[in-house]
Amino acid sequence: MQLPPALGARLAKGPGAAEPLPVERDPVAGKAPFRFAARRVRFPREHEFFEDGDVQRHLYLQDVLTQVAEAPERPRVREFPCQVAGCQQVFHVLEAYEHHYHTQHANVCSVCKRTFPSSHLLDSHLLEWHDTLFLTLAERQDMYQCLVGGCEEKFRTSRDRKEHMVACHLYPVDFRFDRPKKSKGPSMPGVLAPMSAEALGEHSQQLEGDAMEVCCTGHVTPPPAPEGQSCTPPGLPGQRAYSHSNYRLVSMAGPPKPASGATPPLDGICAPS
Amino acid sequence: MWRRQRGRFRPVGCGVEELRRFRREREFALRKARRDQQLVSKRLLRADPPKEAERVVSILGEAEIQQFLRLAQRGTEEKEREKALASLRQGLQHPETQQAFIRLETSMRTLVGLLTSNQALLQLEAARCLHELSHSDQPVVAEACLPATSYLLTYLSSHSPDFTELCLYTLGNLIVGSEAVRKQLLPQGIVPALAVCIQSPHVAVQEALGYALSQLLQAKEAPEKIIPAVLASTLPQHLLQLLQPGPKLNPGVAVEFAWCLHYIICSQVNNALLITLGALSTLGPLLLDLAGAVERTEDAGLELLACPVLRCLSNLLTEAAAEVVGGQIQPGDERVLAALFILLRFFLHKQPSLLPEGLWLLNNLTANSPSFCTSLLSLDLIEPLLQLLPVSNVVSVLVLTVLCNVAEKGPAYCQQLWPGPLLPSVLATLAASDTEVVGQSLELLQLLFLYQPEAAQAFLQQSGLEVLDRHKEEAQLQDRVFALRATALHG
Numbered sequence: 145m146q147l148p149p150a151l152g153a154r155l156a157k158g159p160g161a162a163e164p165l166p167v168e169r170d171p172v173a174g175k176a177p178f179r180f181a182a183r184r185v186r187f188p189r190e191h192e193f194f195e196d197g198d199v200q201r202h203l204y205l206q207d208v209l210t211q212v213a214e215a216p217e218r219p220r221v222r223e224f225p226c227q228v229a230g231c232q233q234v235f236h237v238l239e240a241y242e243h244h245y246h247t248q249h250a251n252v253c254s255v256c257k258r259t260f261p262s263s264h265l266l267d268s269h270l271l272e273w274h275d276t277l278f279l280t281l282a283e284r285q286d287m288y289q290c291l292v293g294g295c296e297e298k299f300r301t302s303r304d305r306k307e308h309m310v311a312c313h314l315y316p317v318d319f320r321f322d323r324p325k326k327s328k329g330p331s332m333p334g335v336l337a338p339m340s341a342e343a344l345g346e347h348s349q350q351l352e353g354d355a356m357e358v359c360c361t362g363h364v365t366p367p368p369a370p371e372g373q374s375c376t377p378p379g380l381p382g383q384r385a386y387s388h389s390n391y392r393l394v395s396m397a398g399p400p401k402p403a404s405g406a407t408p409p410l411d412g413i414c415a416p417s
Numbered sequence: 418m419w420r421r422q423r424g425r426f427r428p429v430g431c432g433v434e435e436l437r438r439f440r441r442e443r444e445f446a447l448r449k450a451r452r453d454q455q456l457v458s459k460r461l462l463r464a465d466p467p468k469e470a471e472r473v474v475s476i477l478g479e480a481e482i483q484q485f486l487r488l489a490q491r492g493t494e495e496k497e498r499e500k501a502l503a504s505l506r507q508g509l510q511h512p513e514t515q516q517a518f519i520r521l522e523t524s525m526r527t528l529v530g531l532l533t534s535n536q537a538l539l540q541l542e543a544a545r546c547l548h549e550l551s552h553s554d555q556p557v558v559a560e561a562c563l564p565a566t567s568y569l570l571t572y573l574s575s576h577s578p579d580f581t582e583l584c585l586y587t588l589g590n591l592i593v594g595s596e597a598v599r600k601q602l603l604p605q606g607i608v609p610a611l612a613v614c615i616q617s618p619h620v621a622v623q624e625a626l627g628y629a630l631s632q633l634l635q636a637k638e639a640p641e642k643i644i645p646a647v648l649a650s651t652l653p654q655h656l657l658q659l660l661q662p663g664p665k666l667n668p669g670v671a672v673e674f675a676w677c678l679h680y681i682i683c684s685q686v687n688n689a690l691l692i693t694l695g696a697l698s699t700l701g702p703l704l705l706d707l708a709g710a711v712e713r714t715e716d717a718g719l720e721l722l723a724c725p726v727l728r729c730l731s732n733l734l735t736e737a738a739a740e741v742v743g744g745q746i747q748p749g750d751e752r753v754l755a756a757l758f759i760l761l762r763f764f765l766h767k768q769p770s771l772l773p774e775g776l777w778l779l780n781n782l783t784a785n786s787p788s789f790c791t792s793l794l795s796l797d798l799i800e801p802l803l804q805l806l807p808v809s810n811v812v813s814v815l816v817l818t819v820l821c822n823v824a825e826k827g828p829a830y831c832q833q834l835w836p837g838p839l840l841p842s843v844l845a846t847l848a849a850s851d852t853e854v855v856g857q858s859l860e861l862l863q864l865l866f867l868y869q870p871e872a873a874q875a876f877l878q879q880s881g882l883e884v885l886d887r888h889k890e891e892a893q894l895q896d897r898v899f900a901l902r903a904t905a906l907h908g
Contacts, residue, residue: 145762145804148797152712154755155705161749162795164787168827173867177896180860182784182822185777186735187728189640189683192452193777196770197724199447201676204721205458205628206443233537239579244537246577259535262574294609294650313604315567320533 265291265321272302273325291322459552459590477508479517486527489539502531502542509549518550519561529565544572544583551590559594566591566602570610578619585614585622589629592636599636599643607633608646615655620667623659627673634680644686653681653691657699662706668722671703675725682732692738700730701753708756711763720768723760727774734781749788751796757782758798761805772808776815783822790823794833799823803842810851817846817857824864831868839865840875847884852893859897866904873905881905 174180187193226233226241228249235241251260255274260266268291271278281287286298288305292313299305306322309315315322447458477485485508488501508514518524531543547569550562569584588607591598615626630652633643647653656674660666678696682688688696707723710716733739740748757779764771783789793799802820806813820839823830843865846858866873885902888894 145765145801147758147762147801151755151758151796151798154796155708155712155752155759157752159750159752161751161788162791164749164791165794165829165833166827167787168829169825170827170867173825173864177900178860178863180821180825180857180864182825184735184781184784186685186732187683187777188685189680193773194683194728195448195451197728197774198451199444200721200724200768200770202447202458203440203443204672240538240541243541243577243580246575246580247535247537247540250576261571262576264574265571292606292609293613294606313606314601315605316564319567321571 260321459593474507474510476511476513477505477517479521482508482514482518482521482524486524489531490527495536495538499538499542502539502546506542506546506549509546512553512555515550515553515555515558519558525561525564529568532565533568541580541583544580544587548583548587548590551587551594553594556595556597559591560597562591563598563601566598567605570602570605570607573610573614578617578622581614581617582621582625585625585629589625589632592629593632596636596638599633599638603642603646608650608652612650612652612655615652615659620670623667623670624673627670627677631673631676631680634677639680640684640686644681644684647681648687648690653694657695660699660703662703666706668718672722672725675722675729679725679728682729688733688736689738692733692736696729697733697739700726700733701750704730705752705756708759711759716763716767720764720771724771724774727778731774731778731781749786749792751792753782754789754792754796754798758801762801765805765808769808772805772812773815776812776819779819780815780822783819787826790826790830793823794830799834800838803838806842806846810849810854813846813849813851813854814857817843817854817861821857821861821864824861824868828868831865831872835865835869835872835875840872840879844876844879844881844884847881848887852891855888855894856897859894859901863897863901863904866901870908873908876905
């Protein structure tokens with residue numbers, strides 16, 4: 145297919161439209177038996193017109209098409225340890241270290257040392273477990289916000305919230321990031337969940353080192369002062385959004401170690417450090 | 418850009434001819450699946466180093482699965498626990514192992530426990546096990562993964578990009594595997610979760626998200642149940658952002674999101690909203706960008722992106738709201754035509770099956786636009802267009818339709834069509850056997866003779882009547898053949 149040589153140049157030049165030639169239609173045009181009428185056409189989803197392109201798309205998904213460029217193999221390096229003081233994990237691959245750090249040392253509640261998979265869940269935890277203002281307000285109004293993104297519902301108790309998440313959002317009853325508080329601190333109505341047989345049964349299946357079961361102080365008062373700055377561990381590309389809240393700083397002294405095999409203590413009961 | 422290892426579909430150590438045959442078989446299977454409306458494809462991430470993949474992996478029975486799970490859960494040595502899960506993961510490459518796994522009552526529960534532990538490497542291995550399961554063809558296996566979905570969604574906001582990527586591909590596979598999974602994921606908040614996750618700066622996460630979203634949007638219930646929710650979220654804005662042309666555009670990411678946009682648009686739910694959000698202002702420049710890449714011969718895999726872009730543009734142009742769009746691409750902007758023809762030539766060489774899609778856009782551009790029709794003439798694009806006629810019947814009909822779009826605008830346009838190469842080309846298509854090709858040729862000739870009577874003379878001189886008369890018995894063509902005959906002879 146020969147294209148006019150000036151076409152590439154036209155593409156590179158600025159925008160511009162042609163001054164249209166005058167349009168002058170004769171009513172005879174398109175009259176029966178002829179039927180042509182200029183019109184834009186649309187095709188719906190399942191139209192067979194799309195078959196070829198769809199098949200190409202799926203061949204690509206199945207990796208049958210030639211890849212455009214392969215990323216190089218991830219280099220394996222000499223073994224290196226986690227940089228967080230007290231953590232004894234070692235790694236061969238940077239990505240594994242990165243994941244370890246995010247799982248174990250980021251999003252940690254500096255009050256009770258629980259780790260969370262996201263800053264959103266950590267925020268909720270801090271608010272609901274360690275913020276006296278929240279607890280005061282919660283006596284009078286609905287403060288427990290649904291944990292599902294985009295849902296604005298608020299509830300009087302965490303149990304009500306859990307029921308909502310199970311009924312409306314089809315969340316599991318034993319969702320691990322919404323465990324009820326069983327602290328020895330000032331008891332809040334409705335917050336303490338009974339130790340049902342199911343909970344006990346499930347507990348025996350729990351793993352040592354389960355994040356949510358790591359010891360907590362049981363205190364509700366906030367810590368006196370921020371313990372120290374946390375920043376990206378050495379060697380990792382930046383891209384962190386730490387808030388200014390005091391509670392969110394990761395303690396550099398005595399982070400949770402992977403437990404060595406003992407069953408974790410029950411919620412709320414912890415040996416003072 | 419394409420980070421994943423070749424999936425299990427690709428046999429290793431094949432010669433070129435075998436690979437071609439293999440690909441033809443896959444293509445045949447996909448065509449059949451599409452006609453049965455069951456087009457399903459999944460992505461498989463395998464992070465194993467190649468030599469491990471070559472080792473023969475055996476099928477695991479229920480007892481072995483239980484053993485590995487127990488070891489992973491309660492082993493004393495961390496390395497031991499990881500190894501146990503890794504062994505399970507390898508076994509799960511086999512459908513038989515997957516079936517055995519889901520038959521065990523507590524296996525998924527245990528796996529979810531491992532997935533949500535704070536032991537990073539165990540968590541990763543557990544996620545990989547889930548990923549293997551997600552790749553099964555059996556909806557029952559996908560449904561067995563239902564207890565894990567709330568956690569997969571939670572982990573979309575994890576800061577670990579590799580982990581998030583894995584969760585996204587797993588979700589994408591599960592989504593396409595079972596309607597029951599989709600029915601659960603929607604109330605669990607997958608759309609808001611994706612709307613947050615799409616803001617990740619990591620390219621691999623973006624691409625994985627695009628994949629998962631494209632699977633969600635492809636579901637048969639999407640137009641009623643899913644696309645409205647997606648349109649109500651901030652996803653469309655972010656999606657368009659990720660399609661902005663320029664040096665930061667990542668091809669792998671763009672492909673996924675262009676397909677997402679296509680599924681949304683062709684479902685005709687609320688395209689006016691997309692236009693308001695700037696879809697045309699993104700897609701137009703993107704088209705120009707693609708043509709530029711072809712000109713610079715940086716075109717590897719480009720057809721994968723060009724296809725959905727063309728479809729989106731073509732469909733959007735049928736919306737009333739498209740008439741008033743300003744932005745970077747003014748109505749009638751000649752660069753669009755230039756870009757389209759550069760792409761048409763590219764398709765001719767690389768992927769002829771995409772020519773109809775490009776010509777569809779050309780039709781939608783020219784149908785109601787004197788400006789574009791004039792540009793087609795002034796940029797000397799008629800002759801290249803004619804060169805496409807012999808490609809196939811479908812292409813022929815489309816080319817003739819575009820030419821009709823030009824001719825129907827009156828004498829000023831037809832005077833530019835003849836004299837020239839048009840008449841001999843149409844005489845050739847008139848001689849074809851395909852009824853639709855001939856029919857469209859008759860339509861074009863009628864317009865040409867009406868607005869440029871001298872062309873009729875030339876037609877007669879070039880033995881046009883003989884060619885015409887070949888079709889006088891054809892039921893669908895008769896009336897037009899006789900009418901055209903009369904016009905040619907008597908004016």
